[in-house]
Amino acid sequence: ILNVEQSPQSLHVQEGDSTNFTCSFPSSNFYALHWYRWETAKSPEALFVMTLNGDEKKKGRISATLNTKEGYSYLYIKGSQPEDSATYLCAFYIQGAQKLVFGQGTRLTINP
Amino acid sequence: ETGVTQTPRHLVMGMTNKKSLKCEQHLGHNAMYWYKQSAKKPLELMFVYSLEERVENNSVPSRFSPECPNSSHLFLHLHTLQPEDSALYLCASSLGTDNSPLHFGNGTRLTVT
Numbered sequence: 297i298l299n300v301e302q303s304p305q306s307l308h309v310q311e312g313d314s315t316n317f318t319c320s321f322p323s324s325n326f327y328a329l330h331w332y333r334w335e336t337a338k339s340p341e342a343l344f345v346m347t348l349n350g351d352e353k354k355k356g357r358i359s360a361t362l363n364t365k366e367g368y369s370y371l372y373i374k375g376s377q378p379e380d381s382a383t384y385l386c387a388f389y390i391q392g393a394q395k396l397v398f399g400q401g402t403r404l405t406i407n408p
Numbered sequence: 409e410t411g412v413t414q415t416p417r418h419l420v421m422g423m424t425n426k427k428s429l430k431c432e433q434h435l436g437h438n439a440m441y442w443y444k445q446s447a448k449k450p451l452e453l454m455f456v457y458s459l460e461e462r463v464e465n466n467s468v469p470s471r472f473s474p475e476c477p478n479s480s481h482l483f484l485h486l487h488t489l490q491p492e493d494s495a496l497y498l499c500a501s502s503l504g505t506d507n508s509p510l511h512f513g514n515g516t517r518l519t520v521t
Contacts, residue, residue, distance in 0.1 A: 300450070328507055339412070339498070340451075342509030385451065391506060394439060395464055398451040 298322060300388050302399035309376050310407050316372040317402040319386030323367035328389035330396060331360055331371055335382040343371075343384075376406045411435055414499050414513035422521055423489060429516045431482040431499030437511070439504035440482040442474060445496040445515070457482060458504050489520045 301320040309315045321329060331343040344353040349364040357374045373380055383403045387396040412433045421427050433440065442454040456464035457476040471493075473485040482499055496517050500510040 330509060332510075337514075339512040339514045340510070342511070345507050345509050347507060387451075389506065393464060394456050394458060394504070394506075395453055395466075396510065397453075400448075400450045 298388065298390070298397050300386060300397050300399040302384075302386060302402050304402060305400065306403040306405070308405045308407055309373075311376060311378060313376055314372065314374045315376055315404070316370050317384065317404075319369045319371070319399055321367050321369070321386070321388040323365060325391070326364040326367075326388075327391040329362060329369050330387040330389065331369070332385040332387065333382045334385060334401070340385060371402075373404075376404075378406045378408055380404060381406045411511050412499060412501055412513040414497075414516055416516060417514065418517045418519075420519045420521060421486070421489065423491070425489075426485070426487040428486065429484040429497055429499075429518075431484075431513055433480055433482075433499075433501040433511070435501055435511060437501035437503055438479055439502045439508075440476060440479070441500040441502075441510065442482065442484050443498040443500060443512075445498060447495075451498065455484075486518075489518075491520050494518055494520045 329346045332340040334340040344360050346362040351362045359372045362369045383401040385401045387398045415430045439458045444452045453466050454468045455474040460476050475483040496515045498515045499513040502508040
């Protein structure tokens, strides 16, 4: 069974602070890792699709890094704002099966 | 939002009922998916359709029956469900290439009584 682990499960951060959380995945047969943001009462929204070891992607104040050899990805948020409150999901792509295996998510709450 | 639309948003059904969930995408995508989100569990893939053909059936019980009449529409037919099937059912679509991200609908919150 393929496991994708995210930590921590939940996180409370003061507005203006920076934060980061982790996604761990199998280091063998890596093809792609996805990050999604899921705000309450909305649909999950794609943030990044990462494929290359050492890759770093950025979208505004959010960035992500990827280490395929050790099987982890970090998501960073700089200068957190209340609108960053959401559940952040990572998902491991299984090539050929068009299948994404999701982690349980990190629920981020930004305190004003 | 006109990307991926799911109806209904909420559904309550008895165990003997038959109902259908509908998903429609206006993004020109070739692949469509059904995911299930149960309480305190990760998103779980149920079915994948690529160019209207089913490519993945993730050991889903036969009381869930998908239908993809064309690349823009996806249905999930439900019959004789159990209370433990109560969950959020999310539809998604993608270009269908290996690196393409998913675009999700808002989901249908299903309660089986």
